Amino acid sequence: xxxxxxxxxxxxxxxxxxxxxxxxxxxxxxxxxxxxxxxxxxxxxxxxxxxxxxxxxxxxxxxxxxxxxxxxxxxxxxxxxxxxxxxxxxxxxxxxxxxxxxxxxxxxxxxxxxxxxxxxxxxxxxxxxxxxxxxxxxxxxxxxxxxxxxxxxxxxxxxxxxxxxxxxxxxxxxxxxxxxxxxxxxxxxxxxxxxxxxxxxxxxxxxxxxxxxxxxxxxxxxxxxxxxxxxxxxxxxxxxxxxxxxxxxxxxxxxxxxxxxxxxxxxxxxxxxxxxxxxxxxxxxxxxxxxxxxxxxxxxxxxxxxxxxxxxxxxxxxxxxxxxxxx
Amino acid sequence: xxxxxxxxxxxxxxxxxxxxxxxxxxxxxxxxxxxxxxxxxxxxxxxxxxxxxxxxxxxxxxxxxxxxxxxxxxxxxxxxxxxxxxxxxxxxxxxxxxxxxxxxxxxxxxxxxxxxxxxxxxxxxxxxxxxxxxxxxxxxxxxxxxxxxxxxxxxxxxxxxxxxxxxxxxxxxxxxxxxxxxxxxxxxxxxxxxxxxxxxxxxxxxxxxxxxxxxxxxxxxxxxxxxxxxxxxxxxxxxxxxxxxxxxxxxxxxxxxxxxxxxxxxxxxxxxxxxxxxxxxxxxxxxxxxxxxxxxxxxxxxxxxxxxxxxxxxxxxxxxxxxxxxx
Numbered sequence: 290x291x292x293x294x295x296x297x298x299x300x301x302x303x304x305x306x307x308x309x310x311x312x313x314x315x316x317x318x319x320x321x322x323x324x325x326x327x328x329x330x331x332x333x334x335x336x337x338x339x340x341x342x343x344x345x346x347x348x349x350x351x352x353x354x355x356x357x358x359x360x361x362x363x364x365x366x367x368x369x370x371x372x373x374x375x376x377x378x379x380x381x382x383x384x385x386x387x388x389x390x391x392x393x394x395x396x397x398x399x400x401x402x403x404x405x406x407x408x409x410x411x412x413x414x415x416x417x418x419x420x421x422x423x424x425x426x427x428x429x430x431x432x433x434x435x436x437x438x439x440x441x442x443x444x445x446x447x448x449x450x451x452x453x454x455x456x457x458x459x460x461x462x463x464x465x466x467x468x469x470x471x472x473x474x475x476x477x478x479x480x481x482x483x484x485x486x487x488x489x490x491x492x493x494x495x496x497x498x499x500x501x502x503x504x505x506x507x508x509x510x511x512x513x514x515x516x517x518x519x520x521x522x523x524x525x526x527x528x529x530x531x532x533x534x535x536x537x538x539x540x541x542x543x544x545x546x547x548x549x550x551x552x553x554x555x556x557x558x559x560x561x562x563x564x565x566x567x568x569x570x571x572x573x574x575x576x577x578x579x580x581x582x583x584x585x586x587x588x589x590x591x592x593x594x595x596x597x598x599x600x601x602x603x604x605x606x607x608x609x610x611x612x613x614x615x616x
Numbered sequence: 617x618x619x620x621x622x623x624x625x626x627x628x629x630x631x632x633x634x635x636x637x638x639x640x641x642x643x644x645x646x647x648x649x650x651x652x653x654x655x656x657x658x659x660x661x662x663x664x665x666x667x668x669x670x671x672x673x674x675x676x677x678x679x680x681x682x683x684x685x686x687x688x689x690x691x692x693x694x695x696x697x698x699x700x701x702x703x704x705x706x707x708x709x710x711x712x713x714x715x716x717x718x719x720x721x722x723x724x725x726x727x728x729x730x731x732x733x734x735x736x737x738x739x740x741x742x743x744x745x746x747x748x749x750x751x752x753x754x755x756x757x758x759x760x761x762x763x764x765x766x767x768x769x770x771x772x773x774x775x776x777x778x779x780x781x782x783x784x785x786x787x788x789x790x791x792x793x794x795x796x797x798x799x800x801x802x803x804x805x806x807x808x809x810x811x812x813x814x815x816x817x818x819x820x821x822x823x824x825x826x827x828x829x830x831x832x833x834x835x836x837x838x839x840x841x842x843x844x845x846x847x848x849x850x851x852x853x854x855x856x857x858x859x860x861x862x863x864x865x866x867x868x869x870x871x872x873x874x875x876x877x878x879x880x881x882x883x884x885x886x887x888x889x890x891x892x893x894x895x896x897x898x899x900x901x902x903x904x905x906x907x908x909x910x911x912x913x914x915x916x917x918x919x920x921x922x923x924x925x926x927x928x929x930x931x932x933x934x935x936x937x938x939x940x941x942x943x
Binding site: 298299476477478479504506507508509511512514515518529539541542545546554555558559561562566577579582583586603604605606609 | 626805834838869893913933
């Protein structure tokens, strides 16, 4: 059984912490995964130098369901494309991909670990597809991978269902269960309450807990920092918060906060200067703004806010009234 | 003795909470207090409609020390200028100004309350000028004003000095003692520890505690929300976080969070659309950015970061190395 790391403080040395860079995967939702090869290679190098523990390259999306001509290659993460960046990845950083329940031909597209540069399969599921998630988890475990599971949109689920899902996942072979704030609606008080629940199952079944936060209410970093103290150990972040809509917990905030000497913010600062500044200048838009706050407050999917931003609307109050109408 | 409101939750109705709008005062540090009259009048109306409890108009700065030709009128907040906006202010919202120790001719410039539209004098002091702050507080109390005190830069002070300062202020006539995160360096864990200390003195002497947070690490709202639960009741915010450097706790986040039915975010959303969007388009720059994060992490004054932004530099890592050299 895992020892629960309760009572960590700001200066605690916490070797169980793992920083997971999701820049390409969550960021790919902003630019349909069309990243320049140079961006990907330099991010890989920067993450290694920064002490990042896992780098997520993108999705293992089904080519039956999604048109390969409409997305960049990191939507599909062919092993050969990953290898073209990482070679045999003879580094301390592990390679991750995300596999969505119902959107991934995992039996065919996820090879045996011994033939793949990937270390970790991150299964993403809604609460009503947990049995399918577990099927994927067991398949990936058998193939030799580490696994994590993201239960998405739990802020819309009732606590009884969350409890049941955690119990099922506890009994599976998954290594880490993620607390996911899909809509950026959780206040620190709520994030702590949920982390407590997740950690309870984790301790019982010898699992780890992770957090994946969104920045709708400028709380992605705050919520991450808060649950670290409680013993949550897999921490998702993206460089400059690059990610859908309001984006994610920024790597530079997280690495500036963590006290483990293995982490360094310097390589990330250099990467921002050389690759994120030009990305913004090229017109890619993400990050906190009023419409994302409003969907966050109302615990709604950010798609309406993303549309509002695309249309360059600024009638925030009218937008809020529209959201309230559909509440 | 005050009852300590420990154990508040997200849905608690907390009638002791007071929202203090500092948009003109902290925002004036960005544009040297040159706000259009229309901006000020509309902000006053929006705050009233939003249920804001106090609106801070600016500083009562000394005209001996500062050249009136180099700043807009809200650096000085002549009573006649406030009256030109608020008339006799026959509303439920009170009027505040800030008076800096050593930069305010308070004996001359702060009139008797009965002759002034101002309700609250906010005394700002460093920890080494507490006796001067108390002289100002007592003068203002005698003149009939409510008073609060901001102890600035406490993240650079040792805890023994903070304890001594709180004790002295506890024995003064001040109504509210502010926990101020001048450099945006406090993590929620630290903000809670300090709030606990401030609340202890407040309970002992029958005072209230306030919080004034900066957004260097995207924690201004998070820290504010965290200490509200503990019983901190005076909450500073600015519309869209307008304020020096990285800015402040955004009013729209705070009003979206507070559950007291007296508050409404709608008037603030309308104000953002009509007045903040054009202000940004006019070239006024504020808000979270990497250089502010770096001064925040290092618990330093943001002036170097402000200069970095003015020069439109993006060599973040070199800047961080410069800051570390001067640490």
